[in-house]
Amino acid sequence: MLNFEFFTPTKMIFGKDTHKRVGEVIKSYGFHKIMLHYGGGSIQKNGVYEQVTASLKDAGIDYLDFGGAEPNPKLELVEKGAQLCKDHGVELVLAVGGGSAIDSAKEIAVGACYDGSTWDFSTKAKTPRAALPVGVILTLSASGSEMSASAVITNEKLGLKRGYNSEFHRPLFSICNPELTFTVNKFQTGCGIVDISMHTLERYFSKSPDTPLTDAIAESVVRQTIAAGRRAIKNPEDYDARADLMWASSLSHNDLTGCGRETFMACHQIEHELSGKYDFVAHGAGLSVIFPAWAKYVYKHNVPRFVQFANKVWDIPVSQENPEETALAGILATERYFAEIGMPVRLSQLNVGDEAFYEMAEKCTESGGRTLPGWLPLNTKEIVDIFELAK
Amino acid sequence: MLNFEFFTPTKMIFGKDTHKRVGEVIKSYGFHKIMLHYGGGSIQKNGVYEQVTASLKDAGIDYLDFGGAEPNPKLELVEKGAQLCKDHGVELVLAVGGGSAIDSAKEIAVGACYDGSTWDFSTKAKTPRAALPVGVILTLSASGSEMSASAVITNEKLGLKRGYNSEFHRPLFSICNPELTFTVNKFQTGCGIVDISMHTLERYFSKSPDTPLTDAIAESVVRQTIAAGRRAIKNPEDYDARADLMWASSLSHNDLTGCGRETFMACHQIEHELSGKYDFVAHGAGLSVIFPAWAKYVYKHNVPRFVQFANKVWDIPVSQENPEETALAGILATERYFAEIGMPVRLSQLNVGDEAFYEMAEKCTESGGRTLPGWLPLNTKEIVDIFELAK
Numbered sequence: 172m173l174n175f176e177f178f179t180p181t182k183m184i185f186g187k188d189t190h191k192r193v194g195e196v197i198k199s200y201g202f203h204k205i206m207l208h209y210g211g212g213s214i215q216k217n218g219v220y221e222q223v224t225a226s227l228k229d230a231g232i233d234y235l236d237f238g239g240a241e242p243n244p245k246l247e248l249v250e251k252g253a254q255l256c257k258d259h260g261v262e263l264v265l266a267v268g269g270g271s272a273i274d275s276a277k278e279i280a281v282g283a284c285y286d287g288s289t290w291d292f293s294t295k296a297k298t299p300r301a302a303l304p305v306g307v308i309l310t311l312s313a314s315g316s317e318m319s320a321s322a323v324i325t326n327e328k329l330g331l332k333r334g335y336n337s338e339f340h341r342p343l344f345s346i347c348n349p350e351l352t353f354t355v356n357k358f359q360t361g362c363g364i365v366d367i368s369m370h371t372l373e374r375y376f377s378k379s380p381d382t383p384l385t386d387a388i389a390e391s392v393v394r395q396t397i398a399a400g401r402r403a404i405k406n407p408e409d410y411d412a413r414a415d416l417m418w419a420s421s422l423s424h425n426d427l428t429g430c431g432r433e434t435f436m437a438c439h440q441i442e443h444e445l446s447g448k449y450d451f452v453a454h455g456a457g458l459s460v461i462f463p464a465w466a467k468y469v470y471k472h473n474v475p476r477f478v479q480f481a482n483k484v485w486d487i488p489v490s491q492e493n494p495e496e497t498a499l500a501g502i503l504a505t506e507r508y509f510a511e512i513g514m515p516v517r518l519s520q521l522n523v524g525d526e527a528f529y530e531m532a533e534k535c536t537e538s539g540g541r542t543l544p545g546w547l548p549l550n551t552k553e554i555v556d557i558f559e560l561a562k
Numbered sequence: 563m564l565n566f567e568f569f570t571p572t573k574m575i576f577g578k579d580t581h582k583r584v585g586e587v588i589k590s591y592g593f594h595k596i597m598l599h600y601g602g603g604s605i606q607k608n609g610v611y612e613q614v615t616a617s618l619k620d621a622g623i624d625y626l627d628f629g630g631a632e633p634n635p636k637l638e639l640v641e642k643g644a645q646l647c648k649d650h651g652v653e654l655v656l657a658v659g660g661g662s663a664i665d666s667a668k669e670i671a672v673g674a675c676y677d678g679s680t681w682d683f684s685t686k687a688k689t690p691r692a693a694l695p696v697g698v699i700l701t702l703s704a705s706g707s708e709m710s711a712s713a714v715i716t717n718e719k720l721g722l723k724r725g726y727n728s729e730f731h732r733p734l735f736s737i738c739n740p741e742l743t744f745t746v747n748k749f750q751t752g753c754g755i756v757d758i759s760m761h762t763l764e765r766y767f768s769k770s771p772d773t774p775l776t777d778a779i780a781e782s783v784v785r786q787t788i789a790a791g792r793r794a795i796k797n798p799e800d801y802d803a804r805a806d807l808m809w810a811s812s813l814s815h816n817d818l819t820g821c822g823r824e825t826f827m828a829c830h831q832i833e834h835e836l837s838g839k840y841d842f843v844a845h846g847a848g849l850s851v852i853f854p855a856w857a858k859y860v861y862k863h864n865v866p867r868f869v870q871f872a873n874k875v876w877d878i879p880v881s882q883e884n885p886e887e888t889a890l891a892g893i894l895a896t897e898r899y900f901a902e903i904g905m906p907v908r909l910s911q912l913n914v915g916d917e918a919f920y921e922m923a924e925k926c927t928e929s930g931g932r933t934l935p936g937w938l939p940l941n942t943k944e945i946v947d948i949f950e951l952a953k
Contacts, residue, residue: 172805174577179570185821186565381802383789384809387782395775411772414563418775418821427818430576430809 172382172431179425181318182344185418187410189348190308191222193265194230196344197306202262204233205306208252208276209267210240214310217354223267223308235259240268242453243325243332243446244275246290253282253289256303263343265306270314270323270366270454273307277322277340280305293324293333302339310351312416313363313455315370315424317345325447331534332447334439347421349413357404361514362455363416364400367423368393368505369458373436374429376466376476378546382431389428390483392419397484397508404512437543438462441554444531445523452521459514460521463506464561467499468553472546474498518561528558563773563822570816572709573735576809578801580739581699582613584656585621587735588697593653595624596697599643599667600658601631605701608745614658614699626650631659633844634716634723634837635666637681644673644680647694654734656697661705661757661845664698665713668731671696684715684724693730701742703807704754704846706761706815708736716838722925723838725830738812740804748795752905753846754807755791758814759784759896760849764827765820767857767867769937773822780819781874783810788875788899795903828934829853832945835922836914843912850905851912854897855952858890859944863937865889909952919949 184196197205207224214220227234237252256264256279264283266276282289284301291297307317316322320341323334355363375389396419402412422428442457470477478494481487481501490497506516515521532554536542543549549557575587588596598615605611618625628643647655647670655674657667673680675692682688698708707713711732714725746754766780787810793803813819833848861868869885872878872892881888897907906912923945927933934940940948 172577172802172809174580175574177574177576183566183568185568186563189565383802384783384786384806384813387786388779388813391778391782392775395778398774411563411774414822415775418563422775422779431805 173379173433175430177426177430178338179318179341181342183318183347183421184344185347187348187350189346190219190351191226193223193306193308193346194226194228194232196346197227197232197263197265198230200263200304200343202232202304204259204261205235205263205265206237206252206256206261206279207234207265207267208240208272208279209238210269210272213354214267219267219308219310219351234265235261240272240275242271243450244271244278244323246288246324246326249275249278249282249289249324252279253285256280256283261303263304263306265308267308267310269309269311270316273305273314273316273342274322274324276305276307277316278324281337281339289324290326292337293326293335295335299337299339304343305340307342307345308351309345309347309417311355311359311363312352312413312420313366315367315420317342317347318421318425321424323443330447332443334443345421347417349410349417352413352417353408355407357407357513358453360400360403360407361459361512362453363420364396364512365455365459365462365509365514367396367416367420369438369462370423371396371428372462373438374432374434375480376473377429377432377434379432385428385430385432386479392423392428393484395419396423400512435544437545437549438465440535440543441465441557444535447534448527448531449521449523452523456515456521459509460516460518460561461557463502463509463516464557466502466505468557468560469545469547470498470502471495477501518558525558525562528555532558564770564824566821568817568821569729570709570732570818572733574709574738574812575735576738578739578741580737581610581742582617584614584697584699584737585617585619585623587737588618588623588654588656589621591654591695591734593623593695595650595652596626596654596656597628597643597647597652597670598625598656598658599631599663599670600629601660601663604745605658610658610699610701610742625656626652631663631666633662634841635662635669635714637679637715637717640666640669640673640680640715643670644676647671647674652694654695654697656699658699658701660700660702661707664696664705664707664733665715667696667698668707668713669715672728672730680715681717683728684717684726686726690728690730693728695734696731698733698736699742700736700738700808702746702750702754703743703804703811704757706758706811708733708738709812709816712815714834721838723834725834736812738808740801740808743804743808744799746798748798748904749844751791751794751798752850752903753844754811755787755903756846756850756900756905758787758807758811760829760853761814762787762819763853764829765823765825766871767864768820768823768825770823776819776821776823777870783814783819784875786810787814791903826935828936828940829856831926831934832856832948835926838925839918839922840912840914843914847906847912850900851907851909851952852948854893854900854907855948857893857896859948859951860936860938861889861893862886868892909949916949916953919946923949
């Protein structure tokens with residue numbers, strides 16, 4: 172087991188009706204002036220906006236209304252939001268939404284305490300030194316951003332999508348009411364299931380040995396995500412299934428499933444190029460296509476790990492004569508499951524052709540300036556090969 | 563799944579040599595004057611005391627040396643420590659040790675910011691309003707106190723041992739180096755394995771349904787504790803086994819294994835009377851005796867839960883005709899395991915007779931003023947029955 176730090180200071184407030192308490196929660200920290208940040212119109216349609224603003228008003232919290240967060244959240248909006256925070260003396264940024272609204276809020280919070288562009292942090296040219304606190308009301312189980320230290324932002328001018336980690340990105344609190352996800356449609360639910368699974372699997376398929384406890388927890392998170400995912404897709408108002416997905420979302424990306432292991436999210440890195448290039452590709456749908464291709468490309472370089480995955484997650488009996496067969500069966504079971512819940516597993520299903528494989532691979536490796544580490548380090552050529560396998 | 567809050571702000575710094583960084587860690591928070599609190603002479607014998615004080619000196623941290631923490635930590639020492647903190651302007655209490663030193667430090671930290679006796683908190687007559695921060699260097703994998711909100715203190719004058727939870731009890735940081743547990747003897751290692759298992763199992767055997775994710779995580783923690791426990795007993799210097807036990811210690815008692823479930827620690831409550839009455843009974847050894855008796859006494863009131871435990875933790879096939887047999891087999895497997903690692907499973911092995919069963923049961927129920935809740939609520943009579951089964 173490798174040395175590690177584990178630090179998850181976000182207060183998770185989980186369960187039915189919890190979002191109606193947001194005003195008193197914010198008041199308990201002593202804040203009076205906040206920014207309310209959210210995405211499109213869904214929270215207005217389903218009544219969440221009204222319930223949240225009523226709670227804020229009841230608690231005497233003054234809020235600056237700032238919507239417009241989009242999937243693959245944009246730097247331009249972040250910069251505008253950060254300036255508004257400065258101009259109005261905002262004390263906390265409250266994100267109501269999924270990963271896009273949360274990541275956008277995290278960057279606004281960092282930008283509000285910085286004199287330049289937050290893209291300086293995305294490129295790792297600078298490190299944030301301060302940030303406003305961020306609160307979350309979660310409406311989508313997927314990104315894990317509600318308990319993670321990361322945020323991913325798209326710079327449209329440069330056509331680049333970049334994520335980075337900072338302890339300032341950990342939300343102060345996250346209010347997670349599974350009922351708010353009842354109205355999430357089948358496709359978005361599927362994207363979430365894939366994203367949650369991948370946050371755990373990317374940590375699981377790392378190089379480090381001798382972490383049986385972390386492994387067992389990771390296998391549990393993935394198994395229960397698979398099981399709850401099936402139930403939620405079938406019955407969108409199954410509270411316990413939605414609750415398991417929501418809690419798995421947080422646990423899969425708060426570092427728990429990677430403790431003592433080296434982590435480098437190769438599939439995420441490759442997928443960021445895909446949805447960075449093709450804005451119509453949802454992150455979860457992109458991962459659903461990339462993971463099976465990546466796994467088929469690399470599994471022979473660590474057969475025992477994929478055998479363990481097949482056995483512990485998919486209950487596939489271990490073949491002593493032909494362990495490679497067991498390993499591949501686990502990958503195919505994952506691919507079948509993704510397809511079963513309605514997710515694409517080939518680029519053609521995303522309407523993505525092969526015209527930009529090289530361009531995306533070059534961006535991902537910074538023109539060969541970095542490789543994605545792992546059992547098999549991936550450079551431009553290997554990433555193109557993976558795209559080819561995913562066609 | 564029930565509503566829950568999950569809040570674990572303790573920074574965990576885990577791995578080899580980490581304790582040698584304690585000075586810089588404390589300095590990074592801006593503290594200069596601390597109390598160094600620890601137990602008997604073991605940290606002086608094994609060189610840890612020297613390494614820790616060297617690190618403090620290197621970082622320019624002024625420390626007040628205050629040893630003497632005992633198993634079942636005493637109120638008298640706490641009050642003395644709290645007064646010293648007040649007199650000397652201590653800013654942080656650093657515990658070096660296991661649960662006893664940590665719990666003692668937590669109470670000192672609370673007492674340093676209170677004008678009365680901290681026993682007011684133990685009896686729940688008062689609620690703490692402030693506390694000094696607590697830091698931990700863990701030398702024993704057992705209590706989970708390094709990441710928990712609880713502390714247990716013994717009032718010798720009243721002959722009472724009482725625990726309570728407070729968010730002020732969460733340590734600011736915990737430094738966990740598994741190597742520091744290499745010298746823990748077989749008996750103390752066994753006590754730790756039982757204590758870790760029980761922190762998870764008491765949450766697992768609660769009344770609340772529909773928490774498959776929490777269940778699966780709890781089953782993973784117990785399974786890996788059992789496996790790592792066997793290895794650590796056999797080879798005390800097996801780093802990875804010691805590391806799994808240490809990490810399981812924290813995860814088993816930071817609430818993760820109980821999220822969405824109602825928790826009431828019946829075995830702990832009963833055991834506190836046992837080691838409160840008989841000071842020579844180690845907490846883990848007491849639990850090792852109480853759990854099998856408790857489980858045999860209550861399992862018929864929730865056979866499916868004990869069947870799940872037998873199957874998921876012990877791989878015992880489920881008998882459709884006679885599920886009670888499966889349930890009992892899981893309890894007996896646990897009892898055999900405790901015996902295998904050298905722990906007592908009967909009161910007679912602890913040299914405890916039946917002279918005080920009624921007295922201890924009455925204390926536990928506050929003379930019938932409270933029952934221990936669960937599938938089968940336990941009052942004085944039932945607790946006496948459990949002691950009888952444990953003879």
